[in-house]
Amino acid sequence: MSAPEDGTCPRCETPLGGADECPSCGLTIRTAEDGLTSAAADAIVGRTLSNASARRRPSGRRLPYPFRLATALAISVPFAPLSSFALTSLIPAHPIIVILVGVLSWMAPAAALARTTVPSLIVGRGLLVLGAVVAVTPLVVAAGRAVIGSAAAVDPPIESSQTVYGSFLAFGVLILLAGVAVSRVAGRKRDTWQDASPRHRE
Secondary structure (H helix, E strand, C coil), rough: CCCCCHEEEECCCCCCCCCEEECCCEEEEECCCEEEEHHHHHHHHHHHHHHHHHHHCCCCCCCCCHHHHHHHHHCCCCHHHHHHHHHHHHCCCHHHHHHHHHHHHHHHHHHHHHHCCCCHHHHHHHHHHHHHHHHHHHHHHHHHHHHHHHHHHCCCCCCCCCHHHHHHHHHHHHHHHHHHHHHHHHHHHHHHHHHHCEEEEE
């Protein structure tokens, strides 16, 4: 066990100025044989353990962007086929256009969601958006076909019927409820991170 570093008291960190006893808290640092007293040794151990515990405390730093982007891309996958079905239900589109729209509908939400710091919150927000989009897709397609008129696609993948509306609405609501549940849990985790490091706010 070595003497206190930089000439400070291991208990209260008051400069010792070469003294064998702390002028502030009265801790005896050295024995008559110029060794550490048991009280000083205990104080050094306690200070070392305290510093180690502080280093292990959550830092609240952002996770690497590639990890967050991968999570966002995974939760955004359903947007690609959904947008493609909606497009081909509206107008006759070239396959290349359908693919480009699908890729863009997958990448754009993922890029926005990846800005979130907590991966589970990415999932929660992704489910919320996906649920809302699924619920309104048949209505959007029906409104679009009504506006386009005779130029609308023949035999659309998403038809205008009460069964289709009900199925999309029910599925969308289920996804929304899952998104709400995940977002609540993730929100509490984010608050814990922010309490650990107030500088990192969303």
